[in-house]
Amino acid sequence: MSLERTSELLPPLFGDGHGQYRIRILGNSGRISHRSTLGEELAAVLGVPLISLDSVYWKPGWQESTREELREDVHKLLSQLDIGWVMEGNYNSALGNMNNPQVTDTIWLDPPLALYFPRICVRTLRRLLRIDPPCSPGCDESVRKAFFSRNSILWWCLTHHMVVRKREQENLRTNGLHVGGTYRRIGGWGAELAAWKQRVRDMVAAGSVPHSREAHSMNGAE
Secondary structure: OOOHHHHHHOOOOOOOOOOOOEEEEEEEEOOHHHHHHHHHHHHHHHHOOOEEHHHHHOOOOOEEEHHHHHHHHHHOOOOOOOOEEEEHHHOOOHHHHOOHOOOOOEEEEEOOOOHHHHHHHHHHHHHHOOOOOOOOOOOOHHHHHOOOOOOOOHHHHHHHHHHHHHHHHHHHHHHHHHOOOOOEEEOOOOOHHHHHHHOOOHHHHHHOOOOHHHHHHHHHOO
């Protein structure tokens, strides 16, 4: 059965089987772009906190956290949240698998570069003009940072799009819904994401709690 067909047959979110959701949102852009809107929407619909890894990683003045600091700060945050959470941001090289056992659902947003790159350009411009808040407190955008820095999100997107896609495709293959894992890919130009978000809203409105992932696997949804 195809990955897309498997995703359609299963609930839009699994949770832990007891009505609690611990969700990772990943994207090809590396940092907040289209993910933040989805993260905010999911957190609001589910009534859980939103954790932005950008705001954890970046300290005022664009000071980067060390791997150890990021892991410690994320662990501290998660230990304080017993009602579930939505976490957005990749940072896989720094976090590794430290929080994977806790994750109930992983959403990989995989839109075309031609769709999300212009959005990142617009968001960067809005941050330069101080219309939108920075990705982390005390990390205001500048022309140099946005266009001429090794940490430029625009340059990063262009050079890492295929690298990230290849990595996440492998993660999907080994930990996708079709093999009883947590990974769910949402691609396309927006229709697939909109349909999935509606399914989440319908599930929450109905008050339904999905059975465990293992139960679905045993029922032949693999």
